[in-house]
Amino acid sequence: MSRKTILICLSLILILSNFSLSFAFWASSIQGSSEQGSGTIGIGIWVPSGFLGVTQTGSGDYITLSEVTATGKYIMMENISNVTITPIGGSSDFTGEFYGNGFSLSNITINATSGNIGLFASNNGIISGVSLINVTITSSNSNDKSVGAIAGINKQTIEKSYATGTINVTTAKSSSGWFAGGTATIYAGGLVGQNQGSIIDSHAGVNVTATASQSGGFLGTANAYAHAGGLVGYNTAVDGIEKSYATGSVSASASRSGATFGTTTPYAGGLVGRSTGSNGVINSYGTGNVSVNTGNNVGGLVGNSDATISNSYRRDGQLINGIANGGNTLGTLISESNLKSKIWVESNLLWSENLWLFDGINYPRLKRNLY
Numbered sequence: 193m194s195r196k197t198i199l200i201c202l203s204l205i206l207i208l209s210n211f212s213l214s215f216a217f218w219a220s221s222i223q224g225s226s227e228q229g230s231g232t233i234g235i236g237i238w239v240p241s242g243f244l245g246v247t248q249t250g251s252g253d254y255i256t257l258s259e260v261t262a263t264g265k266y267i268m269m270e271n272i273s274n275v276t277i278t279p280i281g282g283s284s285d286f287t288g289e290f291y292g293n294g295f296s297l298s299n300i301t302i303n304a305t306s307g308n309i310g311l312f313a314s315n316n317g318i319i320s321g322v323s324l325i326n327v328t329i330t331s332s333n334s335n336d337k338s339v340g341a342i343a344g345i346n347k348q349t350i351e352k353s354y355a356t357g358t359i360n361v362t363t364a365k366s367s368s369g370w371f372a373g374g375t376a377t378i379y380a381g382g383l384v385g386q387n388q389g390s391i392i393d394s395h396a397g398v399n400v401t402a403t404a405s406q407s408g409g410f411l412g413t414a415n416a417y418a419h420a421g422g423l424v425g426y427n428t429a430v431d432g433i434e435k436s437y438a439t440g441s442v443s444a445s446a447s448r449s450g451a452t453f454g455t456t457t458p459y460a461g462g463l464v465g466r467s468t469g470s471n472g473v474i475n476s477y478g479t480g481n482v483s484v485n486t487g488n489n490v491g492g493l494v495g496n497s498d499a500t501i502s503n504s505y506r507r508d509g510q511l512i513n514g515i516a517n518g519g520n521t522l523g524t525l526i527s528e529s530n531l532k533s534k535i536w537v538e539s540n541l542l543w544s545e546n547l548w549l550f551d552g553i554n555y556p557r558l559k560r561n562l563y
Contacts, residue, residue, distance in 0.1 A: 237269075243291075245269040257297070264288045268295040271562070276301040279313035285347065286312045292321035292353070296562035300357075301328045306335030308344025308385065309361075315389070316347040323561040327357035327398070334365045336377045338385030338425070341398055348389040352547065352558055355383055356397040356440075366407040373412030373451050376404040379425035380418075381465070382440050387427045391436055393547055393558070396423050398440040399480075402465075404458075408451030418458040419465035420444035421495070422480045426459075427467040434474040435543050437531070438463050439555060444495070445485040458484040461495035461522075462506060472499040473523075475541040477531055479507035479555070482519065493523030503541065507531060531555060 239245040239253075243265045250256035260266055262281040265288055272295070279302060280286055290312075297311070308314045309329060311322070319342060327341045338344040341355035365376040379385040382396030400420045408414035419425040422438025444458035444465060459465040462478025466489070478493045489496040490513060492506030505526040512519035530536040534550030537543050548556040557563060 239267060239269065243267045246272070248272045248275075260290070262286050262288070267291045268293045268297075271295045271298065273298040273300075276303060277311075278302070279304050279309055279344065280311060281313045283307065283313070285314045285316035287317045289318045290320070290322070292323055292561065294321070294560055294562060296323040296325050297327075298325035300324065300326070305331060305333050306337055309337055309339040310341060310343040310385065312343040314345040314347065315343040315350065318348065319343070319350045320352050321558075321560060322353040322355075323563070324353070324355040324357070325563075327355055327359075329357075329359045329361065332362040332364070334363065336363055337361060338379040339402075340381045340384035340425070341396065343384050345386045346384045346389045346391065350384065350389070350391045350394060352393050352560065353383070354395045354397075354558060354561060358399050360401045362403040362405075364403075364405045367412065367414070368409065369412070370409045371411050373408035373414045373454065374406055375415040375417070376406040377417045378402045378404045378419065379465075381421045381423055381425040382438050383423050385425045387424045387432050388429050390429065390432060390434070391424065392434045393543075394423075394436045395555070395558075396438045396440060398422070398438075399442075400425075400440055401443045402458075403445045405447045405449070406451075406454070407449045408454070410450065410452055412451040412453070414448035414451035414454040416446040416448050416454075416456045418444040418446040419495075420458070420460045421465035422462050422478050423464060423476075425465045427464050427469050427472045429469040429472065431471050431474060432467070432469045433464065433472060433476055435541065436463075436476045437478065437555060439479045441480045442482045443484070444490075447485070457487060457489060459489040459495040460484045461490070462492045462510060463504070463523075464494045465496075467494050467497045467499050467501075469499050471502055472497060473504045474502045475504065475543070477505040477507065477526070477541075478523070479510065479528065479531065481511040483513050488520065491520040491522045492517065492525075495520070497522055505531070
């Protein structure tokens with residue numbers, strides 16, 4: 193073989209080697225690539241540098257969902273199903289990053305008795321691309337709590353994520369003695385209990401029920417506050433919720449007994465129970481039926497808002513306390529067909545077709561998520 197031929201062969205080997213390494217880096221840097229709302233396995237088949245891969249069994253170099261801690265960077269490497277977990281982070285904020293990577297968490301039961309309850313107890317990092325299918329959260333005791341399918345409290349960023357399932361939580365407190373009293377408080381949302389950060393390009397189809405009760409002595413003061421929302425129970429963030437929606441039914445109930453003094457206030461909204469953050473809701477909508485046991489802090493979009501609601505909608509025909517389109521009028525009334533229409537949503541809510549899939553039958557779905 194001539195020297196020229198040898199040099200050509202070596203050059204070809206070098207070129208192919210560089211291409212292979214470049215392709216591997218490119219593929220491992222992409223979290224999810226499905227162009228279909230039904231979802232397919234994402235391109236990312238290698239764990240990016242600096243991340244830990246999360247799988248069902250945690251075999252090999254991977255870890256299980258229960259081994260995710262409050263810090264670090266994580267990426268799902270396969271679908272995970274039929275597991276019971278306690279909230280990630282526990283009493284600490286999650287300050288890392290967690291990416292769904294085109295995979296799903298399905299039939300997940302989340303167990304906790306108090307504090308912040310969700311897949312993550314309290315998020316102060318980045319949660320992106322999570323597909324949480326058929327989550328179940330049930331908690332009935334005397335502890336105040338913030339409950340959401342993805343996070344009890346969100347302090348930073350949740351994006352391109354969704355959840356379906358059921359949340360049914362109760363806080364029942366009692367005090368004895370003539371002057372005894374207290375306050376029972378609960379925040380429950382299909383995605384997040386309390387939002388102090390940013391939720392964008394996300395949705396929930398979670399049926400949410402929140403019940404708060406407080407008893408006290410005859411001369412005591414008993415207060416009960418229940419916040420329930422299809423997406424968020426209580427939003428306090430500026431520009432907190434954007435380009436998102438919720439479809440689940442929502443119910444909030446607050447009551448007191450024994451005490452002469454006190455307040456009972458339930459808040460329930462198809463998207464948000466209560467919002468006090470400036471421009472709290474932007475380019476979003478709610479569609480689920482909504483009810484409270486007393487008062488008028490109830491609405492198809494938001495139950496009560498001290499903040500500006502920008503370009504957001506409630507579905508025509510929603511049942512609110514059993515009356516179609518009843519309750520407060522926060523949010524503009526709009527037809528269900530418009531909320532499913534690619535042309536209408538892109539033009540009026542400014543949602544990107546790069547992220548959302550429209551088929552005219554379902555509500556919009558995130559392209560890179562598994563359904």
